[in-house]
Amino acid sequence: MSNFVTLSFDPASPTEFVEFWRRGYRAKVATYDQNIRENQPLSTDNVVALMRWKAGNRFAAAAEGFARAVPVELLNASREAKVPLTDEAVRDLYDRITSALHAEDLGWTEAIVWRLFLCHLAQPQSIPIYDRYVWRAWGFITEWIEPHHYLELPATLDTYLEFRRWWNDAVQSDGLDRRRFYQALMAFGQFLSNRWGRLLR
DSSP: OOOOOOOOOOOOOHHHHHHHGGOOSOOOOOOHHHHTTTTSSHHHHHHHHHHHHOOOGHHHHHHHHHHHHSOOOOOOHHHTSSSSSSSSHHHHHHHHHHHHHHHTOOOTTOOHHHHHHHHHHHOOSSOOOOOOOHHHHHHHTTOOOOOOGGGGGOOHHHHHHHHHHHHHHHHHHHHOOOOHHHHHHHHHHHHHHGGGGGGOO
């Protein structure tokens, strides 16, 4: 008996997309779950653990420096604000985090992913996690991605704010679980970025 197969990518509903792709998510979530403390204040230790989780072992020391440079009171103040934060409030939070990093001589990178992760910690309900894989998945789903984007990294806050509006609309209109939606986008973006993903490009 033969077992020749092909991959079939038929259009799916947002819920079907999430249920299919989140099965490919491989990151360990225990550290995130133990430290995100939604609806409660964060401690500096929580922020350090979460930044190290996001950065992975290779960049753990640098991530800890980022975590300690931003006053935890700044993050907790946003947790007390009305959900969702406006675009202007997210921009202000991002700028304050950037200023805190520059004050500790951590402005050596213009990469936005870690700064936005700190914003996410400040209000996880309405500021989704953002990275190259989520960015690519969003680009594919909304049909703006082009081949050169697979060689680039997300670079602008304005683009993130567009993503955030799309994300929050999808969560609200389709009743998606935020955590599972992120996991599905991450897994799909990783798939798009590997050699098998070229079948869809």
